[in-house]
Amino acid sequence: MSIAVSADIKPSRLLLITMAAAAIVVALIGVIFAFALVGQLSFVFRMSLAGACVVAAILAFWLVLRSRTAVWLHISGTGQIRLVEHHVAVRAKPGSQVMNGGLAQLLAGSTVWPNLLLLRLRLENGRTRTIPILPDSVPRETFRALQVACRWVASHNNDA
Structure with missing residues (x-):
């Protein structure tokens, strides 16, 4: 899987x-x-x-x-997290897309509930970013997949 x-x-x-x-x-x-x-x-x-x-x-x-920013989150099969954020207003303008991104690490204070994900991520530059994800932020299937992936990453972070 x-x-x-x-x-x-x-x-x-x-x-x-x-x-x-x-x-x-x-x-x-x-x-x-x-x-x-x-x-x-x-x-x-x-x-x-x-x-x-x-x-x-x-x-x-x-x-x-x-702080309303759209975020692209990619969790690889090995549990590596890549985060790219862009402002919602900038995204609407064609031709000018300002993005900040990089690798991130899921921190221990993250919360995974059935209808809420609060992901605490440590970015490459050392800053901590908290991303609230509610069911209206992503499609239903994606929300469920994010829950499973975050639980998997959290359980494997505790093993290390």
């Missing part, structure tokens, strides 16, 4: 919607603090908490939008 799999992983819409909802909830908590609907806090403290909540919500959502 070969575990070789190639996948073009698109940014998950479900993850974007979930993060947008979380950011809205945090911003609404800030609004609740601002209008003193909770507790007996001083005006300055309420406004500070409200401002911190709104800024945190905006910053978190901006970071999620900024």
Whole structure:
């Protein structure tokens, strides 16, 4: 049996919607603090908490939008992982395709669940990259093949 799999992983819409909802909830908590609907806090403290909540919500959502990259992931039959990432907006423009890529190693903190893969990869330059893969990021068959390949690579990394 070969575990070789190639996948073009698109940014998950479900993850974007979930993060947008979380950011809205945090911003609404800030609004609740601002209008003193909770507790007996001083005006300055309420406004500070409200401002911190709104800024945190905006910053978190901006970071999620900024990190939306499409990734091409190839796991060979021997467990070698090659990662190539490209921005979604760049991909749409013909003729200009900026790509960063190289070999990667699956780290111990990776999570393989039935409907979520969180792959922690150490890149050749030493940086760690976490790639969330939800079922809407790839076709169903590819998602299943990625699960199997990642479990195989993780089990063989532990043997070494």
